[in-house]
Amino acid sequence: MTQQATPPAVLRAESLRGLCGGSVQLPGDPAYDMARSPWNLQMRDYPAAVCYPAFPDEVAEVLRAAGAAGLQVAAQGTGHGAPPLEGRLDDAVLLRTSAMTELEVDADRRTVRAGAGVLWGDLADTAGRCGLASRHPSSPDVGVVGYSLGGGIGWYARRLGLQCNAITAVELVLADGTFVRASADRDADLFWALRGGAAPLGVVTALEFELFPLETVVAGALAWDWADVEQVLPAWVAWCADVPEEATTSLRMIDVPAMEPIPPELHGRQIVMVDGAVLGDDAFAREVLAPLRALRPQFDTVARVPAASLVRLHLDPEGPTPAYASSTLVSDLPDAAIAGILEAVGPGSGTRLAAAELRQLGGALSRPDPDGGALSFLDGAYLALGLGIGGGSDQDWERQRADAARYLAAVEPWATGRQYLPMLDDRTDTRKVFPPGVHARLSAIRRAADPGDLFLAPHPEHARPENA
Incomplete structure (x- = not known):
């Protein structure tokens, strides 16, 4: 043997x-x-x-x-x-880093300190008990550190911006074993690069960031049968063009799985869903949402709910799951783009994607934050996201990848040329993420922090400062 x-x-x-x-x-x-x-x-x-x-x-x-x-x-x-x-x-x-679960909310200062193992569901619940909220993601079992450092598009993002720019301090261990606490006043270059910079500059052990007062918010989902997407999609795009930045939504064409907490009447159906949140009082929210409700959704859960519950609003799968995500930032969705989307992933397309999604951007997300980090804004009005779940055989995954590519190809003529790494599973050149000057500065900071390349970079960094 x-x-x-x-x-x-x-x-x-x-x-x-x-x-x-x-x-x-x-x-x-x-x-x-x-x-x-x-x-x-x-x-x-x-x-x-x-x-x-x-x-x-x-x-x-x-x-x-x-x-x-x-x-x-x-x-x-x-x-x-x-x-x-x-x-x-x-x-x-x-x-x-999952063992680092320190979590402490300072209600007076409206800040939180979170260890690298803390999950967003736990943080949202803890902050909620203090009447505070965060710029959290759409899934409770995402890690606070990874999401925060990568950017962070939450349900209040069009009003408040990216989560990475809410960070006030980052604690990390550098390649040589040195412990550093980076902030705007200390190790400022490192602090800038960590906030959205994508490169591994050390092992982050804890973050501190701002919270904001919010106990309840108008949020939920409107859903129609998939056959109604030809009416709903262009109406939602037109609504997005003028809606106040207090509203942040997404539109998805999805195969609904038979799972909690999805209502049983939706199980196994193909639907088009708009979900999200509106900051403001009930009358303001009703006025904002009226054009969408005029489309007569078959399912409407929008109501005033505890702010902490929004971490589960999107009904993302919880627990370990086979998944594939690919995305691109899009500047506009004219009629030709909408027609391309419907052909690629609409009724009759044969798509195998679990979800074809458009996340509404703009508002504060489109304005560079003067005090922000390496990623201070997003270049695009929408993020187009193709999501595969489950897969099974290698052949199944290849088909889902091909369907995601077909979906993104449909909006490619309107793509900004920039990408958002947290929603991109394929490796990409980071020059597609950051402007040349930002990329060059990031490259220099990374080489200074990790001259021996101890840390594996998820995405290649092909440009040198002199060529960037």
């Missing part, structure tokens, strides 16, 4: 055993397969080791040991953003 040789990277990773109070898993260990699996179960990666530090000093020990062993490091909280690293972890240590 032939005995398979242990990969050299795994042999070198043996030097990490005993770190993190013993919370280190190597290939062959009983808990290794569970430890290596991210939220996105489509990924099949086999890192040389998986470590679970609970404190910054344990992070520093892992980084020093990994560097000494000639291994790179990839930090993950939940693993929602794992796909761009697929196939690149064999010679790397996967550093899980």
